[in-house]
Amino acid sequence: MSEATTFCLIVSAVLFGIGTLGVLPRRSAITILMSIEIMLNAGNLALIAVSRVLPGQGGLGLVDGHVFVLFVLAIAAAEAAVGLAIVLALYRLKRSTDIEVLRLLRW
Amino acid sequence: MLPYLLLIPLAPLLGFVLVGVLGASGLLTDRWVHRIAVAASLAALVFSCAAVWEFSSGLDHLVPLAEEDPGRFLVQPDEGDSPARFSVTYAPWIPLGDTLLRGWSSTGERTASLTVGWTLSFDALTAIMLLVVAGVGTLIHVYSIGYMAGDPGYSRFFAYMNLFMAMMLTLVLGGNILVMFIGWEGVGLCSFLLISYYYDQVFDRESGLTCADAGRKAFITNRIGDMAFVLGGLLLLITFGTFDFYAISDAIDGSSEFWYASLLLTGVGLLLFIGATGKSAQIPLYVWLPDAMAGPTPVSALIHAATMVTAGVYMLARMSSLFWHAPGAMLVVAVVGCLTAVFAATMGMAQYDIKKALAYSTVSQLGYMFLGAGVGAFVAAIFHLVTHAFFKACLFLGSGSVILRAGHSNDMRLYGGLKKWMPVTYATFLISTLAIAGFPLMSGFMSKDEILARSLFSTRGHTLLWLFGTFGAVMTSFYMFRAVYMTFHGENRSPEWVRHQLKESPRVMTGVLAVLAAGALFVGFLGVPEGVSKLVGLGNVNWFEHQLHPVVAARGVVAAASHGEHGGQAGVDTHEDPAADSAYASALTADEATGHGEPQALEIDVIREGLVAHPTLGQEWALFGVGLGVFLAGLGLASWAYGNNMRRAAAMAGSLGFVRRLLHRKWFVDELYDKLVIGPFKALCRGADAIDRTVVDGAVNLAGILTEISGQVIKLFQTGVVRHYAVWLLAGTVLVLWIVMG
Numbered sequence: 001m002s003e004a005t006t007f008c009l010i011v012s013a014v015l016f017g018i019g020t021l022g023v024l025p026r027r028s029a030i031t032i033l034m035s036i037e038i039m040l041n042a043g044n045l046a047l048i049a050v051s052r053v054l055p056g057q058g059g060l061g062l063v064d065g066h067v068f069v070l071f072v073l074a075i076a077a078a079e080a081a082v083g084l085a086i087v088l089a090l091y092r093l094k095r096s097t098d099i100e101v102l103r104l105l106r107w
Numbered sequence: 108m109l110p111y112l113l114l115i116p117l118a119p120l121l122g123f124v125l126v127g128v129l130g131a132s133g134l135l136t137d138r139w140v141h142r143i144a145v146a147a148s149l150a151a152l153v154f155s156c157a158a159v160w161e162f163s164s165g166l167d168h169l170v171p172l173a174e175e176d177p178g179r180f181l182v183q184p185d186e187g188d189s190p191a192r193f194s195v196t197y198a199p200w201i202p203l204g205d206t207l208l209r210g211w212s213s214t215g216e217r218t219a220s221l222t223v224g225w226t227l228s229f230d231a232l233t234a235i236m237l238l239v240v241a242g243v244g245t246l247i248h249v250y251s252i253g254y255m256a257g258d259p260g261y262s263r264f265f266a267y268m269n270l271f272m273a274m275m276l277t278l279v280l281g282g283n284i285l286v287m288f289i290g291w292e293g294v295g296l297c298s299f300l301l302i303s304y305y306y307d308q309v310f311d312r313e314s315g316l317t318c319a320d321a322g323r324k325a326f327i328t329n330r331i332g333d334m335a336f337v338l339g340g341l342l343l344l345i346t347f348g349t350f351d352f353y354a355i356s357d358a359i360d361g362s363s364e365f366w367y368a369s370l371l372l373t374g375v376g377l378l379l380f381i382g383a384t385g386k387s388a389q390i391p392l393y394v395w396l397p398d399a400m401a402g403p404t405p406v407s408a409l410i411h412a413a414t415m416v417t418a419g420v421y422m423l424a425r426m427s428s429l430f431w432h433a434p435g436a437m438l439v440v441a442v443v444g445c446l447t448a449v450f451a452a453t454m455g456m457a458q459y460d461i462k463k464a465l466a467y468s469t470v471s472q473l474g475y476m477f478l479g480a481g482v483g484a485f486v487a488a489i490f491h492l493v494t495h496a497f498f499k500a501c502l503f504l505g506s507g508s509v510i511l512r513a514g515h516s517n518d519m520r521l522y523g524g525l526k527k528w529m530p531v532t533y534a535t536f537l538i539s540t541l542a543i544a545g546f547p548l549m550s551g552f553m554s555k556d557e558i559l560a561r562s563l564f565s566t567r568g569h570t571l572l573w574l575f576g577t578f579g580a581v582m583t584s585f586y587m588f589r590a591v592y593m594t595f596h597g598e599n600r601s602p603e604w605v606r607h608q609l610k611e612s613p614r615v616m617t618g619v620l621a622v623l624a625a626g627a628l629f630v631g632f633l634g635v636p637e638g639v640s641k642l643v644g645l646g647n648v649n650w651f652e653h654q655l656h657p658v659v660a661a662r663g664v665v666a667a668a669s670h671g672e673h674g675g676q677a678g679v680d681t682h683e684d685p686a687a688d689s690a691y692a693s694a695l696t697a698d699e700a701t702g703h704g705e706p707q708a709l710e711i712d713v714i715r716e717g718l719v720a721h722p723t724l725g726q727e728w729a730l731f732g733v734g735l736g737v738f739l740a741g742l743g744l745a746s747w748a749y750g751n752n753m754r755r756a757a758a759m760a761g762s763l764g765f766v767r768r769l770l771h772r773k774w775f776v777d778e779l780y781d782k783l784v785i786g787p788f789k790a791l792c793r794g795a796d797a798i799d800r801t802v803v804d805g806a807v808n809l810a811g812i813l814t815e816i817s818g819q820v821i822k823l824f825q826t827g828v829v830r831h832y833a834v835w836l837l838a839g840t841v842l843v844l845w846i847v848m849g
Contacts, residue, residue: 023833032829099829106827 008049015042029087029097033080040076044069111154112227113197115237116280118154119272122147126269130262137261141252144265148248148272152241155276159234162191192658194228194282194353201285223350226282232658235489235651236279236421239496243413244272246619250504251405253616254511264304264403271297275414279421283350284340287422291386292333294415299326301410302402310401321401328395332385339378346371356428367432376429376436380443383419388470389447389477394777396470397454400462400517404507407462412469412503413496420476420492424485424659431483431661437567441481445562445572445579448474450774452582456589457770460517461506464590468543469499471579475558478576482568484561485659486652490634491558493651494550497630498539501623502587505536508612508620509594514605519593521602523752526595528609531617533595535624540591542627544584545738547731548639550631555580556734557636563730564722577737584741592749638727 015038022035051065091097126144129135135143203221248268255264274297278290303322310318344350347358359372383389388396399411410416423430423440430437448471455467472495479488509525509532510517526533542551559580563573599606611617634651722730748756769775824835 020837024830024837102829103827106825 002053005049005053009046012042012046012049015039015045027098027100029090029099029102030084032099033083033087036083037076037080040072044072047072112158112195112229112280115151115154115158115241116273116276118150119147119269119276122150122269123266123273126262127266130266135262137256140262140265141248144269145245145248145252147269148241148245151272151276152238152245155237155241158229159238162229162234192228192230192353194226194351196224196226196282198225199223200225221344221348223283223285226286226351227280228282228352229280230658231654232421232424232489233279235493235655237276239493240272240275240279240414243496243500243623244268244275244409246622247405247409247413247500247504250408250507250616250619251403253613254405254507255403256613260304264301267297267300267304268405268409271301271410271415275418278418283352284343285350287352287425288337288340291336291418291422294410294418295326295329295333295386298329298399298410298415299323301406302399304402304406311398316398316401318401321395321398325395325399328392329385332382332392335378335385336382339375339382342371342375342378346375352425356426359428359432368434369432372429372433373435376426376433377439379422379426379429380436380440383422383477384443385419386422387416387419387473387477389419389474390443390450393447393451393470394780397463397466397773400460400466404462404503404510407466408500408503408507411466412499416469416473417476417492417496420473420480420488423477423480424489427480427485427659428661430480434567437481437483439481440477441562441567441569441572444474444477444479444481445575446474447471448478449575449579449582450474452579452586453770454773455586456582457767459519459771461509461519461522461590461594462503462517464519464586465499465502465506468502468583468586469495471583472499472543472555474579475555475576478562478572479558482558482562482565482572483661484558484565486634486655487554487557487561487636489655489659490651491554493633494542494554494627494630497623497626498542498551501535501539501620501627502543504616504620504623505532505539506594508532508616511612511616512609513601514608516601516605519590521600521605522594523597523601524595524599525609529595529611531611532620535617535620536595537591538624539627540587542631544587544741545580545734547735547738548631550627550629552734552738553631553634553636553639556730557634557638559734560636560638560722560730577733580734580737581740581744584738585744586741588742588745589749592745593753596750597752638722638730641724642727642731 019035019037019039019042022038023032026032026035047065047068051062054062054065056062087097090102094101122144125147126135126140130140199222201221201223203223205221248265251264251268255261258264271294274290274293276290278287278294281287281290299322302325303319306317306319306322308318309315310321340350343355347355349355349358381392385392396411396416400407402411430440451467451470451474455464455471458464458467472491476488476491476495479485479491508529509522512529513522513525538549542549545552545555559573559576562568562576563570599609601609634649637647637649637652640646640648748759772778824831
């Protein structure tokens with residue numbers, strides 16, 4: 001494993017940690033959504049980095065990682081759209097995007 | 108002949124279906140209900156008569172059911188010893204084929220055919236039973252038209268009666284134990300249904316029992332006996348490898364030296380006898396029969412006097428070859444029968460309910476039949492069954508005629524002087540009373556005194572049996588004439604409103620009474636005992652015995668182990684030797700005493716005429732005198748106590764208070780059973796109930812409670828806050844990664 005790959009994985013881990021810290025203590029739904037995007041992209045970075053070093057055909061490494069990333073990007077876009085729409089609807093309902101207020105699924 | 112043998116039980120079964128289905132849906136008027144029911148019963152009688160006629164004209168011209176399949180019935184021509192008989196298998200039932208039986212008793216390993224078929228069989232015993240069941244049954248159907256008129260359950264009653272006929276005829280015709288068992292259980296079911304016919308009415312004010320309770324009592328008591336019957340049948344199956352009656356009796360007769368007095372045969376005999384005590388109301392299972400009087404009177408006459416309760420006697424006669432080879436079982440049968448005869452008679456003397464008095468009389472007479480069977484007088488037992496069917500049916504129907512007119516009261520204290528209003532009922536009741544009490548040359552005299560004579564002279568009899576039986580006969584005569592005096596003589600004691608409407612019953616009822624009374628008068632002449640015919644200088648004119656004897660006679664030669672000193676008896680012609688049995692017994696005792704030495708065969712002819720010592724003419728006259736004396740003693744005692752308008756009986760009631768109460772309450776046997784059997788059984792049930800509620804239900808409830816508690820705990824994690832879920836998600840992920848990488 002080359003130094004470049006190790007560096008990429010460290011960056012990815014740091015990004016994921018930032019995302020996690022953005023999700024867990026925050027109360028704003030929008031901030032949480034944004035943090036989730038950061039976590040997703042941390043994952044993407046790790047996938048690209050690993051796929052470079054794995055043996056594949058034509059010197060490109062294994063392309064599976066790239067394909068994964070494309071799918072993740074597409075789904076993240078959809079997720080952002082749906083997520084923001086839900087947040088908007090919740091705001092209309094509760095006049096707030098504070099997730100501490102939104103406890104409708106409790107027993 | 109073969110096709111209509113099957114029609115005999117099928118005709119009333121069809122009647123049951125028609126009356127039951129159409130009657131219950133209200134499509135039939137009462138008139139059509141009894142037309143169909145009586146026609147179905149009559150058809151069974153006609154088919155029975157036809158079958159008997161063809162049977163008696165010889166088995167040679169029997170036509171096979173199908174030409175290409177002649178093996179479907181078995182014909183045993185009447186040659187030498189073996190009785191004329193045949194059986195037909197209409198269809199296979201349990202086609203299990205050959206099976207290996209091993210290790211039972213000393214029979215070793217051998218194959219046995221466990222194929223059971225829908226088999227009907229026919230011999231002289233079947234013929235007699237068929238005619239009695241179908242004949243008396245049809246008469247009682249006719250009588251019921253009058254007795255049940257206007258009853259709201261008219262079609263239900265006749266449907267059950269037809270079902271009973273079908274089942275009873277199946278019982279009689281059944282060629283193997285299983286087919287007989289269908290009938291055996293079927294009549295029990297009909298008995299239950301008909302006892303509980305007035306299911307919502309209280310029949311016993313003292314105890315508050317309803318008719319449904321009485322039906323249940325009968326059913327459950329019968330079940331105890333049926334259990335033993337099934338066990339006996341299964342023992343026979345694993346011993347002989349077949350359920351077929353003829354095959355079993357041939358197997359026993361064919362190898363009697365091996366089976367004679369074996370523990371196995373004695374055990375089977377006792378089990379079958381316990382089954383008979385349930386169905387035929389003998390000690391200790393007789394208690395249901397008096398309560399069975401809760402049913403309508405025609406039911407009491409048909410099921411609980413003439414036919415069903417005699418099924419036990421019939422079964423013993425059917426199994427006669429087994430009992431001949433199990434003298435121990437026969438002794439038990441004789442002793443129990445004799446005790447029942449006496450014991451029931453004592454209780455019959457103190458009943459005020461006319462039907463209960465007759466019911467105890469039935470138990471007592473059934474005891475005489477078992478006494479006869481137990482001392483080897485199977486012919487006399489069956490003959491008593493036949494004569495009893497006539498006079499007891501007539502007595503019951505006569506009591507029904509009285510009950511109908513006396514404001515539906517069974518209490519003889521509320522009768523009295525009825526002969527003025529009901530001359531036909533009185534005449535027929537009196538004839539039947541004379542018959543059962545043993546008036547010379549009437550049917551009861553012929554049959555009961557024959558049984559008593561046999562119990563004295565048969566080598567399997569005993570003087571004590573005869574003494575007790577004779578004592579019971581005195582009481583029979585007494586309680587019957589007591590009933591006659593209380594019901595028909597003296598002054599009328601009915602309430603005013605009843606007295607105004609007293610009159611004779613309709614002709615459809617009195618006609619039947621007349622026919623049955625004629626039967627009670629004349630049926631006895633079919634089986635004039637040899638002793639009686641000797642008195643008037645005739646030879647043996649016993650037609651009944653001539654017909655039936657081959658079926659129930661003991662066959663086969665018994666070879667008993669014996670020692671050298673008894674060897675001298677071997678080869679001695681013991682034919683007609685009354686001491687044959689006792690010689691055998693002494694040989695056996697000697698064998699047990701010394702216990703060694705080479706056994707040597709001592710041949711004893713079990714019966715032929717050997718078992719019955721022929722009494723001299725003087726002894727016959729003495730027996731005749733005793734019979735007449737017994738009759739007169741009972742009559743005299745009854746007329747002394749009850750003749751003069753019951754004044755003396757009323758006076759005596761005070762001085763004999765305790766005895767009277769003891770007898771009236773039936774020796775407190777019901778109370779004893781309550782304490783000894785029913786009480787502990789109920790305690791057992793309560794214990795089982797408690798265990799069910801605490802242990803079994805507790806385990807189930809514990810599982811439920813644990814689930815609920817765990818749910819209550821786990822639900823605390825369901826906060827509704829997304830962030831908490833995210834934390835748990837993270838924790839889970841870390842845990843998994845730690846485990847995987849770790």
